[in-house]
Amino acid sequence: MHCLLVIISFAYVYKLPCRLQTLYGGKAYVGLRIPDPDTASRQNIDLVLVTKREAVVVSVINASGIVSIDGDGTWVCTGGSKHKTERLQDPMVEAKRQAAVLESYLEQRGVVLPDGYLSCKIVCPNPNFRTIHPDYFPPEVVTYEQWTELKAERKGISGWIKGALRSDKKEMQESIQNLGFILSTAPMWDRLELKNNKQLLGEFLEFKGKQDDIQSLRNIKRSKVSRMTIQKTSMFGLAHSKLQVLYAPRDYRSEGASGLEWNEVTVRSSTEVLFQLQDPAKVQKIKLSSIINMSLSP
Template sequence: MWIEVVCGLFLYKVLRRFFYDDAVFDVDTSDFNAIFSVASRLEKLYGGKAFVGLRIPDPDSDSTSASASRVNCDLVLLTREEAVLISVKNMAGFVSVNSDGSWMCRSEHKRREELYPDPVAEANRQASVLEAYIEQRGVSLPQGFLSYKVITSNPKFRTLNPERFQPEVIRHDQWVHLKKESKSVFSGWFKGALRSAKKEVQESTLQQLQFVLSTAPMWDRLELKGSKYVLGQFLEFKGKHEDVQALKVIKRSKVGRMNVQKTSMFGLAPTTVQVLYSFRDYRNGGSSSEWKEMTVRSSTEILFQPQNSKKVCKFKLSTVSSMSLSA
């Protein structure tokens, strides 16, 4: 029996060593995954485009502090009818609203309480900074075109005093029942909760808005195997000298996105990966349609610092699906 147990543990470690990167286990991607999940569902329900991980310059911040000079926006949904700044809260536990608007979250099992600043006030502040940034870049928004909402996406979110939540908050029990509505028909609680009867903006204004949001400062993005996401800052590649030299072409001033594909296997472990990348197209804020490719060792690592973390993590290319770099 002990022989089977030892062999099982050895096999587990071997498989984990070959197919996974320890950093994947060390980084909690749940908050990032929640943002991308909400963005994907909103796009399917209402069309338009969701811009994730914006870092908007804050004109009122201390210019001497780099960390204080940006306002983080989880996502902005842009449609013909409106732009909605969405703050995604992935809280799990029993949540109550205090008299000052702050939220108290008590974990179900750990019996630990955490205090969160007023999420609605934060979203309001983010929307104000975003609107000022858009106008600074030459686009005048129609009155009321930009709004803000807070979505609690975690199924373990429980409310202790739901009557005290502000109308800008879409609680999880409401979020799961959200359905696609026509432009002119609204029903139940959802009327005015996310979208309202607004006139469509002119096509020229919509295109300007799309350009501004697509070229706004954003967090870099890693998509890992298994549809896991990490927002943060790409630092550099680490590995064999020839691989790092080849990958030097991938830098934010030139490349907006790279994809990773397995190309060669030896036994159980991938030995090389194919890296596809496209050069940045500054005319529309995206990347060109022409893809270049190279082959490097799968053990080559991406050094990446997740958002709101001081820790630098290493991700092997064999665990990465794609990486997007902010300009």
């Protein structure tokens, strides 16, 4: 498989949930890393949309060029950004596997979903994605043209009304609440929101800087802290300006920030964050002054 085709632009990944939530309601969970007992590793899932009617595992594929499908399901992309033909083994196989791994994980956590409640979709949001025969793609695939034309539907993103609607209303509501709690506490990539309107997924490693600043930040660990936000305390961008770091203790009882108690420390603006990117997998030093928020996975 040529992985060049499936490098995700996280600008897409973070625009997708907003649009899906606007169209279909519910809540989107982004950047999940679900334990897979079959491979003893983590299964990356771009996002899961949960509504009253359905839960949809959405795989985002950043393919470009003219895309066609071979008889074995392989996607063939020609004339894309790499100006060469690239092949991607049947993405539906991987999408269905992601849904199966998630369903197994939920069952292990005590969430049993109604038959047909969980499904999968592939979204191709790259404007340079083109196809001559869109009807050749499986119904689970949303091409770029279809993505731009999506409209809010009562029956949801998957295009049907499942048996979930015929389930006991109270029981279904409790199941959705339980599902939301499990997904909000599931392993996921750490996330950085930067000032240049950029989002990064990866793993927070440590802080770098003066010893007294590192000492001040010693309590910001994933076991203790769920999120951190940065504010500048001095004006005019002075070289020795300070940053106010607010951090919230981890609270598994609530996924919202409104009820959290925020702690505060002040450090030099030269302090850096060591962050291992998910894709490409490399370690990057990022100035704390360029960060707006950081969310840490459990």
